Amino acid sequence: MDFAVVIDAAFSAALGPQAIVFALAAIGLNVHFGYTGLLNFGQAGFMAVGGFGLAVSVVTWDLPFWVGLIVAMLATIVLALVLGVPTLRLRADYLAIATIASSEILRLVLGAVEFKGTFGGSNGLTGFARTYKNLNPYGDGVDIGVVSFSKDDLWSITVGWTLVALGCVLIWTLMRSPWGRVLRSIREDEDAVRSLGKNVFAYKMQALVLGGVFGGLAGVFHVLKQASAVPTDFNTTFTFYAYAALLMGGAARVLGPVIGSILFWFLIAGLGSFFSQATGGTDPLIPASIMTDTQASLVRFIVLGLGLMLLMILRPQGIFGDRREIAIDGR
């Protein structure tokens, strides 16, 4: 068991581009669910629209990179409006159903062979990241002993965490404002807020758009860091990982989604490396009769899942949350 390898794997994932994608997505979900109480189970859909918005603009429609970014953001706003207008006046469950459905529809449509011309079919699109890559000022990767990053990854990390930091600042300023106060009140009791003269529908719509834009941003970052937009990436697992990250860190707290995402990936990658080493080689730490190396890659999810369950039972407010203010109300 080489723990240096485990630590390297854990830190690479925790501080690397993968965690950034989920941090952005989780910040969006925090706006939806943590602060406003909206049940968005289709954050992957917003990510898909963002990522493919950029990819299609640059590759299929031959637009400049920066225009592509704008198209991506506009597309997420349109998706939020399309989802919100019919469902936000109804019970919370309807938004949940609509968002799951839409994200699945998007994934399937984007990967459909009929639309191969536009979206690239099941292989997706590549060749839109040149501008992004060319901006990279780093000559080399970096190795600080405990962890090492390639040149490309280093650029992504710089851009990514900057975006996350800016996002957190924005959320912080918004949520301490009267607008944020209205959202938190809507989360608890919509009728009380209506009786005080506030247009609840409008606020929910604004929250849906804001959180959706962060989802779209996560999608853009995701396709840029790997320089390809693949439809199967944007599946429901994405959404639920983002929720796990959010709940671990603590919903309705500015840093909750970020810390949660870092911790989530630290654990997934670290556990993965640990179990992989423990069952690999000629004389494995855990004998093959208990666990084979193919099973090892799944065990980390079992362990993480159990950990999440314990967390929800013993400390449902997550790491940063306030028990009195908890977003999930068991009652």
Next chain:
Amino acid sequence: MAADLSAARAALEGVPSEPGVPKPDPIVKGDNITRTFGGLKAVDVEHIEIQRGVITALIGPNGAGKTTLFNLLTGFDEPDDGTWAFNGTALGKVPAYKVARLGMVRTFQLTKVLSKLTVIENMRLGAKGQRGEKFLSAAFKSLWGAQEKANTDRADALLERFKLDAKREDFAGSLSGGQRKLLEMARALMVDPELIMLDEPMAGVNPALKQSLLGHVKSLRDEGRTVLFVEHDMDMVRDISDWVIVMAQGQIVAEGTPQSVMADQRVIDAYLGAHHDSDITEIDIADLEKAAEAELDEGTKP
């Protein structure tokens, strides 16, 4: 100002005690408001007028339709039929939040304080026209900072008036039932309503707090607002209301000053059950059976 206030009450003196009677200076007028729930007519009000600047009590036995009428008038429920207006502005399809903005604010039977917000935050939420509540200005504190301060000052003054200032930083969820009623009333005042509608303000409040609540309701009228409240506590009704409207089975069966209403046979009937002049042991059973069959046949869905 005092002269104007008691003038409103004096204006009621000549008004006859009839259900749906027109008022000298109505702030709310309504016609033919009906609401049916599963075959039962919960509200069936032919005509209603609420006098401006006085305290009107809305009483009646359980199931009379009082809270349903509240919900209809304030936009929290949609009627089957009917029209009504607040200060001349027609309501009816107007959503609840707009009704509140027009100046008609209600409280709830089961208090709706936001327990995950502090008391002062609850109060700040009530203020009208906050620039900081607009999405585009929210991120820039300089645009709404001064307004927030002014609202906070007003909130603190109200909290002091309602003796909740010591609880300023506590979560509203930690307040007792009576304190929550006070907070909801104070918060409603932040909206600066012309007409404030209280749904069972005394329910669940311990007797010690009742007197002070009564005083607060009176002070609302004394500062020029109109008050409409639903209550079961007859002593309270008699103590502070200038006018009483009695509902039963969805309709207004009587109106008048508290004294005239308490002695009105129709009101006694409403509370104790109608047919004060017939005894069920003496009625014709066969006739009753026929009438009941007919009603049930009518009501049965195909």
Next chain:
Amino acid sequence: MTETTQSAEHDNHLAHADGAVLRADDLIAGYLPGVNILNGADLYCQPGELVGIIGPNGAGKSTLLKALFGLVKVHEGSVKLKGEDITNQRADQLVSKGIGFVPQNNNVFPSLTIEENLEMGCYQDPKRFTERFGFVTDLFPRLGERRKQRAGQLSGGERQMVAMGRALMMDPSVLLLDEPSAGLSPVLQDEVFVQTRNINKAGVSVIMVEQNARRCLQICDRGYVLDQGRNAYSGTGKSLADDPKVIELYLGTLGQKED
């Protein structure tokens, strides 16, 4: 209500409650700990009696009935069925012991037919179904005619019949009714009162909580007037119906009108 009338009521209760099929002594009960709705209420029902419970809103009428049936926690005091202490026993245990309960709301299963609703009534003893079904449909012929209709499509008056019929399926010795006339038109209210009287005449002891105080007092043998969780007045139905103090309790002191 003075202290003396309270203790006079209690003494009266103790003097006459022996042999009662259902009795409650000095009940202190409520839904939440520390918040008591009943503050020492007494009640008894002799076999074959029709007892009414009336009183202004918030007096604790429904709470008293529910306390008899184990639906509300009794903190102090006791409930006895034919001498056996049943305080705080579960409602399903009480059904098997012979108490029937008709709640005010949600008292039928809307997706089941009338016949199925009645079947649910004798769930604890399905063999009785045929015999009891006959009894209930004799009482409410309409239910027999429409046995295959879904309860959710019935009008309020018919639903009330189904609810009462269902409670009768286990042949209870005591029937508890929670505001059976609520939400019904005057004609159907009278129908309910007449039916309740018929059920009582068939040998079932009945304790009913009612909003329609007049009609309730006209059919009951004895009545209780509750106020703020305790007994204010009690007496025969007729004596209470004519008592001005009862009106006073509902509407405040009549004396005010004399100025």
